[in-house]
Amino acid sequence: MKFTGTAATTYVYDAMGLLVAEYGTPSAADSGTKYISIDHLGSTRLVTDTAQNQEICYDYLPFGELIATGTDGRSGCYGSTATPLTQKFTGKERDTETSLDFFQARYHGSAQGRFLSPDPLGIFVADPTNPQSWNQYSYVLNSPLINIDPSGMSCLDADGNIVDDKDPDAIGDNGDGQGCSSVGVAAGDPNAFETLNPTDYANETVAAQQGSWFDYLWATTFNNIPIYVPNDVPLSPNAQIFARQLSKQIDQYPTACGGGAYFYAGREISAGPVHGFTGAITELDSRAGLSQGALFEAGGGEGTVGGGGYAATTNSNGQPSGSALAYGGVGVSSPVASASGGAVGFGSGGGISGAGLYGEGFLFGRGAGGGAYVNITNIGKCHQMSLPLIALVLLGPLSSASPNGQGPLFSWFLILVGGSVVFTVWCHYLKRRREVEIPLLNLLGISGISLVLIVAGIWSLFR
Amino acid sequence: MEPLEQTTVPWAQGVGRSNRPAPTNRIRQIEPNLGGPSRTFDSDPWANEFVTSDSPTLPLNSFTPTEPTSFNGSNQLTYQGATYVAGNQTAIGGYTFGYDAEN
Numbered sequence: 175m176k177f178t179g180t181a182a183t184t185y186v187y188d189a190m191g192l193l194v195a196e197y198g199t200p201s202a203a204d205s206g207t208k209y210i211s212i213d214h215l216g217s218t219r220l221v222t223d224t225a226q227n228q229e230i231c232y233d234y235l236p237f238g239e240l241i242a243t244g245t246d247g248r249s250g251c252y253g254s255t256a257t258p259l260t261q262k263f264t265g266k267e268r269d270t271e272t273s274l275d276f277f278q279a280r281y282h283g284s285a286q287g288r289f290l291s292p293d294p295l296g297i298f299v300a301d302p303t304n305p306q307s308w309n310q311y312s313y314v315l316n317s318p319l320i321n322i323d324p325s326g327m328s329c330l331d332a333d334g335n336i337v338d339d340k341d342p343d344a345i346g347d348n349g350d351g352q353g354c355s356s357v358g359v360a361a362g363d364p365n366a367f368e369t370l371n372p373t374d375y376a377n378e379t380v381a382a383q384q385g386s387w388f389d390y391l392w393a394t395t396f397n398n399i400p401i402y403v404p405n406d407v408p409l410s411p412n413a414q415i416f417a418r419q420l421s422k423q424i425d426q427y428p429t430a431c432g433g434g435a436y437f438y439a440g441r442e443i444s445a446g447p448v449h450g451f452t453g454a455i456t457e458l459d460s461r462a463g464l465s466q467g468a469l470f471e472a473g474g475g476e477g478t479v480g481g482g483g484y485a486a487t488t489n490s491n492g493q494p495s496g497s498a499l500a501y502g503g504v505g506v507s508s509p510v511a512s513a514s515g516g517a518v519g520f521g522s523g524g525g526i527s528g529a530g531l532y533g534e535g536f537l538f539g540r541g542a543g544g545g546a547y548v549n550i551t552n553i554g555k556c557h558q559m560s561l562p563l564i565a566l567v568l569l570g571p572l573s574s575a576s577p578n579g580q581g582p583l584f585s586w587f588l589i590l591v592g593g594s595v596v597f598t599v600w601c602h603y604l605k606r607r608r609e610v611e612i613p614l615l616n617l618l619g620i621s622g623i624s625l626v627l628i629v630a631g632i633w634s635l636f637r
Numbered sequence: 638m639e640p641l642e643q644t645t646v647p648w649a650q651g652v653g654r655s656n657r658p659a660p661t662n663r664i665r666q667i668e669p670n671l672g673g674p675s676r677t678f679d680s681d682p683w684a685n686e687f688v689t690s691d692s693p694t695l696p697l698n699s700f701t702p703t704e705p706t707s708f709n710g711s712n713q714l715t716y717q718g719a720t721y722v723a724g725n726q727t728a729i730g731g732y733t734f735g736y737d738a739e740n
Contacts, residue, residue: 235676235695236667237686245694246674272732281734283726285698286714287686290726290734309684309712310724316686 183260208259215322216265221256230254236318238263238275238284264322279326288313289326432460432549433528438469439542442512448474449512455485461549465489471501479505479514497522501532511537518545681705685712700729 183198208229211220217238221229231251233241240262243253262268263284266275275282280291292310307315314321440453455469465487473481480502488494503516515533522528527550534543666677674692681687687702697703700717709715711724719729725736 236678239698241695272734283700285700286729287688287701288714291736292724311712312684312686316680316684 210259210261212265215263215319217263218259218261218265220251221259228254229256230258232262234263235284237287237313238282238318240284264324277323277326282313282323282326294326433530433547434459434462434549435544435546437542437544438534440469440540442536442539442541444507444512444539447476448472449479449481451483455487457485457487459489459549462489462493462495463491465495471499473501475505476507477504479503479516485520495522503532511535512541518547520547681708683708683712 181198207224209222209224210218211222213219217234218232220231223229228251231248231254233248233252235241241248243249260267260270263275263282266277266282268275269281273284274290275284277289279294280289282289288311290311314323434457436455436457438453438455440451443450449472451469451471453469455467457465457467459465467485467487469483469485471481471483473479473483475481480500482498482500485497485499486494487496497520499518499520501516501518503514505512505514507513513533513535516531517529518532519529520527528547529550530545530547532543532545535541665679666675674694676691676695677689678686679689685702685705685708687704687707688697689703691697702708702714702716707714707716711721713719713721713724714726714729717730720727723736725734727734727736
């Protein structure tokens with residue numbers, strides 16, 4: 175609430191700190207409902223009335239300075255005498271006396287292009303590898319066309335991902351191509367600074383109505399329109415950061431995305447319980463279309479079988495692809511024939527992995543097989559390894575191998591221990607090389623689970 | 638990975654010689670309309686951004702820094718009579734600012 179003399183103006187914010195209503199004792203010119211159109215940064219660009227008439231327009235320089243009326247042909251609503259809206263650059267309240275923007279944790283001077291106070295979180299949260307984060311007065315790592323700072327303590331890209339000193343691990347290229355230090359501003363870049371044409375927004379309105387939190391979530395989720403809860407207060411800055419981080423985590427959750435079927439044929443070579451296969455494979459994938467190539471496998475077992483391999487294929491567009499796979503199941507064999515079936519997991523490039531079933535049969539060393547699978551996205555380079563590991567876990571209890579007569583359970587634990595160690599070390603390695611973005615909590619969880627499996631494996635060794 | 642270059646970094650809080658990524662992807666020029674007025678930016682090695690040139694039709698605000706010497710070793714402004722207390726800017730030009738206990 176702001177007082178000018180005795181006149182009070184109340185500002186209503188949504189949960190993420192964006193202004194949704196402003197009310198008080200209006201002048202005659204301010205009466206009626208106004209609608210706000212914003213740009214990709216949340217900056218107020220156009221105010222319209224209920225008849226879709228343009229009341230006032232704003233254009234900004236990169237750090238938030240208003241471009242004056244008359245500059246480069248700005249006329250009409252740019253020169254409006256209507257009461258200006260207080261919320262301007264990235265939706266932050268601009269003080270009329272000093273032209274400073276209120277970013278909750280501190281003030282920002284658009285003319286200075288920087289904050290007036292250092293980051294309240296302190297220098298210790300800066301990323302040693304990113305000098306842009308060392309300066310405690312700089313605004314959104316000096317990339318104000320693609321990043322925003324909702325709380326005065328954080329830098330979010332256009333996707334709402336934290337890319338600043340609040341999350342040192344996310345500094346730089348966060349993998350989405352829009353991170354603070356990973357995006358250049360080029361001509362034609364939709365994220366670049368641009369002058370909006372007010373006529374483009376003449377027919378756009380923002381609905382404002384009362385409602386509960388359920389209404390808010392329903393409307394923003396399914397109708398994509400902002401609805402506010404009257405007299406509500408925004409979440410605290412830290413809560414907003416948490417909410418965005420939570421949303422980001424949900425977005426990263428693995429998702430089943432299409433699938434396919436495959437058929438392969440070739441020759442099998444056996445040496446006792448060990449088998450090797452080489453042949454041709456044809457695959458029909460919902461994403462990649464029809465692909466053909468070669469399949470190599472090696473494995474073994476009597477009664478229960480398992481192993482791994484690699485498929486190298488090229489689709490109809492000439493794009494090559496490779497998938498590492500692991501399989502496990504049951505089978506029967508004789509000197510002249512064999513058959514098996516079970517589960518298969520694979521990981522390939524582009525953050526896609528999959529899981530499915532297979533079946534195959536051979537006669538006199540020649541045979542064929544096939545199967546079907548489901549693609550799983552958002553796996554990431556690190557998590558790709560989890561599916562072959564799961565296949566190994568499934569394979570373990572079925573294994574008839576029994577070194578030292580200690581039973582299949584012993585073999586299972588050995589597989590678990592080996593797989594867990596490799597998986598954990600691989601994740602830490604990729605994290606250190608910044609090739610994957612794994613939240614620290616997830617990495618600690620992976621390490622913890624692996625530690626439990628290792629202890630269980632050691633226990634099984636001495637039981 | 639960004640290329641590394643060897644440089645001397647007198648950090649505000651005191652950091653000596655260090656490896657740092659070459660500055661990339663900071664805003665360097667804007668042209669609100671193609672062929673219209675433009676403004677160019679630069680920054681010192683410590684991420685202090687300043688304006689290097691501008692079109693007459695985009696007049697500079699008197700508080701906008703225009704050269705590297707506009708900043709001191711603590712990354713604070715040193716022109717227009719800018720003063721700081723406990724890191725917070727308390728004055729610039731004809732303005733004075735006060736802060737509460739939280740900041």
